[in-house]
Amino acid sequence: MSLNIGMVAGEPSGDLLAARVMRGIAAGAEPGRCQGIGGPAMLEQGFEMWHPMSALSVFGYVDALKSLPRLMHTYLDVKRRWMRHAPDVFVGVDAPDFNLRLELQLRQAGVPTVHFVGPSIWAWRYERIHKIRAAVSHMLVLFPFEVAIYEKEGVPVTYVGHPLAEIIPMQPDRAGVRARLGLDPGARILALMPGSRASEIKLLAPRFLQAVQRLQVQDPALQVLVPMVNAQRRDEFQAWVRQYPVANLRMLEQSSLAHRPASWDALEAADAVLVASGTATLEAALFKRPMVISYVLSPAMRRLMAWKSGQKGPLVPWVGLPNVLLNDFAVPELLQDDATPEKLAQASWKALTDAEHTAGITKRFTQLHETLWRDTPALAAQVIISQARQGAAR
Numbered sequence: 001m002s003l004n005i006g007m008v009a010g011e012p013s014g015d016l017l018a019a020r021v022m023r024g025i026a027a028g029a030e031p032g033r034c035q036g037i038g039g040p041a042m043l044e045q046g047f048e049m050w051h052p053m054s055a056l057s058v059f060g061y062v063d064a065l066k067s068l069p070r071l072m073h074t075y076l077d078v079k080r081r082w083m084r085h086a087p088d089v090f091v092g093v094d095a096p097d098f099n100l101r102l103e104l105q106l107r108q109a110g111v112p113t114v115h116f117v118g119p120s121i122w123a124w125r126y127e128r129i130h131k132i133r134a135a136v137s138h139m140l141v142l143f144p145f146e147v148a149i150y151e152k153e154g155v156p157v158t159y160v161g162h163p164l165a166e167i168i169p170m171q172p173d174r175a176g177v178r179a180r181l182g183l184d185p186g187a188r189i190l191a192l193m194p195g196s197r198a199s200e201i202k203l204l205a206p207r208f209l210q211a212v213q214r215l216q217v218q219d220p221a222l223q224v225l226v227p228m229v230n231a232q233r234r235d236e237f238q239a240w241v242r243q244y245p246v247a248n249l250r251m252l253e254q255s256s257l258a259h260r261p262a263s264w265d266a267l268e269a270a271d272a273v274l275v276a277s278g279t280a281t282l283e284a285a286l287f288k289r290p291m292v293i294s295y296v297l298s299p300a301m302r303r304l305m306a307w308k309s310g311q312k313g314p315l316v317p318w319v320g321l322p323n324v325l326l327n328d329f330a331v332p333e334l335l336q337d338d339a340t341p342e343k344l345a346q347a348s349w350k351a352l353t354d355a356e357h358t359a360g361i362t363k364r365f366t367q368l369h370e371t372l373w374r375d376t377p378a379l380a381a382q383v384i385i386s387q388a389r390q391g392a393a394r
Contacts, residue, residue, distance in 0.1 A: 003032035003388040006087035006111075007047070008078070008102065010056035010095030013279065015039030017116060018093045020163055021384065022047065024377030028385050032088075036078060050078060056098055071098070079105055086111050089388035093117065096128070104135035112387040116140040116160075116380060122149060123324075129153045138387055140380050143325060144371065158383050161374025168264070168286040170369060177268040181252075188352060189223040190215065191270035191289070192249075193263060193280050194237065196229045200276050201236045203296040208274055209244035210341035215349060216247055222352075224249040225269060227262035272351035272358075274344060277319045277333070285322040286372075288365045290351040290358050293320040293333045294344060322368065330364055 005025070009018040019041035025032050026045070035048035037056065043049060055074045079102060082090065090106045092099025094117040103113040118141040121128050132139065132155060139150050142162040150157035178185050192212065194204040216222050228234040228251050241249065252262040263280060264287070267273060273284045273291040284291045318324045320333055332347045334340075350357060 003030055003089070003385065003392060004085075004087045005032040005034045005384065005388060006036050006078075006082050006090040006106075007034045007042075007093065008037040008056075008091075008095065008099055009039060009042065009093040010037065010053050010098060012039060012053075014093040014095060014117070015041045015053055017163055018042050018047075018091070019045050020377045021091070021093075021116065021380045024379075024381030025384060027378070028381055030385060030389075032385070032388060035087075037074070050081065056095060075102065078102065082106060082111070083109060086391075088112075088391035089114060089384055091116060091384055100128075100131055100135045104131070107135055107137060110391075112137040112391045114138045114140060114384050114387055117142060118146050118150070118157075122146065123319075129155070138383055140383060142372075145325070158379065159374070160379040160383075161376045162282070162372040163376040164283060164286055165369055165372035166374070166376055168283065168369075170366070170373075172268045172287050174268060177265055181265060181269060183223065183269055187223045188219060188221065189225060189270045190348060190352060191263075191266040191273040191275070191284075192224050192226045193266070193273060193275040193284075194226075195276035195278065196233060198233070198236060200295075201233060201240070204276055204294060204339070205237055205240040206244055207294070207296070207339055207341055207344060209240055209246055211274065211344035211348060212246045212249075213244060214341060214345035215352075218349060219352075220247065222248060225252055225266040226250070227252045227266045229262075272348060274348050274351075277335075279321070282321040282325075285325075285365045286369050288362045288369075290354075290361045291322075291331050292344060292347040292351055293323075293331060294339045295319060295335050296339050297336070322365070325368055325372075326364060330361065 007018055009015045015038055018038060022034055022042060022045040037051045037053055038047045038049055039053040051074050055070060089112045090103060091114045092103050096119040103115060107113045113136055115136045118139055119128055133153060136155060139155050139157045140160050141157055144159050147157050147159050175185055192208050194201055194208050212224055224246060234251055252266055254262055267284055267287040267289055270289055273289050275281055275284055275291050275293055277293050277295040281293050323330055334343050334347060
């Protein structure tokens with residue numbers, strides 16, 4: 001018997017997560033047919049794509065408003081299909097605004113629903129737990145501390161580990177990636193990661209580049225690697241480089257290795273990282289790199305986030321995932337008015353040169369990596385197949 005599994009992944013990270021879960025499902029005793037919204041990695045695993053994940057791609061609140069007709073058309077189409085021919089289980093991968101709404105409709109129609117990657121209710125908008133409780137039959141979470149939150153709220157939950165912890169090597173090969181990129185094996189290298197959105201480049205790139213200018217006064221030979229997610233971000237960043245030029249800067253685009261982002265090459269080659277808050281901070285931690293985390297929101301965006309969340313700030317004292325997971329300011333966070341070129345340069349110099357600090361961070365990040373490493377595809381597949389069996393028997 002082949003199980004019929006509905007699935008929606010709305011962005012590249014979700015595409016990779018879903019593809020790994022599909023491999024776990026295929027390895028089970030009852031392989032399933034997966035269909036819905038996804039990306040190229042899912043297609044490689046035999047996914048039946050009704051809409052590409054680009055149909056759900058939005059960048060910020062303004063883009064979301066402009067994209068509303070397209071989003072509604074996509075939503076109504078997949079909802080109609082699944083209401084007409086119900087899947088045995090539905091799996092929503094991240095994209096909570098889209099997936100939780102769809103999960104609620106399907107669950108009310110009797111379809112078991114699994115949501116993979118819990119929304120960060122521990123930081124913003126805890127009230128979403130009520131929507132989750134109504135919409136989700138079983139939650140799959142990436143971080144161990146999330147289990148207690150969902151158990152307390154009566155939502156069935158399984159910790160499946162973070163798939164990045166399985167993919168990123170426990171022992172990074174700095175020498176190997178430097179050789180592949182043609183970098184000096186003995187150079188001092190800073191990875192500069194100002195974000196993947198236009199607003200992040202606009203607000204962080206000039207500060208980061210001015211910080212590098214100060215660092216290169218102390219070490220004129222300092223090498224700088226800047227991974228770029230696409231040509232548009234590259235052009236936006238390059239415009240800031242012309243205004244704040246630095247020496248020995250190299251922009252990296254897609255790695256020559258399949259499914260390996262350019263950011264991983266930069267992180268593995270670097271001695272330290274100056275990084276925008278986000279998933280890249282966790283990647284830096286898994287590569288065991290000392291880092292400085294920064295972020296700046298425009299006044300308008302701060303007001304919009306406060307209005308939407310009902311909060312002036314996050315519910316935890318940290319914004320960087322490594323600090324959240326370690327429950328400590330293990331690495332510095334320079335946010336808003338503190339994100340000055342001078343402060344960024346001072347903190348980055350310590351990350352680059354303080355051997356004792358680096359040794360301590362390496363130890364803590366190794367322990368974190370071990371905590372997050374699980375057989376994510378198999379664990380997720382077990383829950384999904386169990387829910388699908390219940391759905392098939394209804």
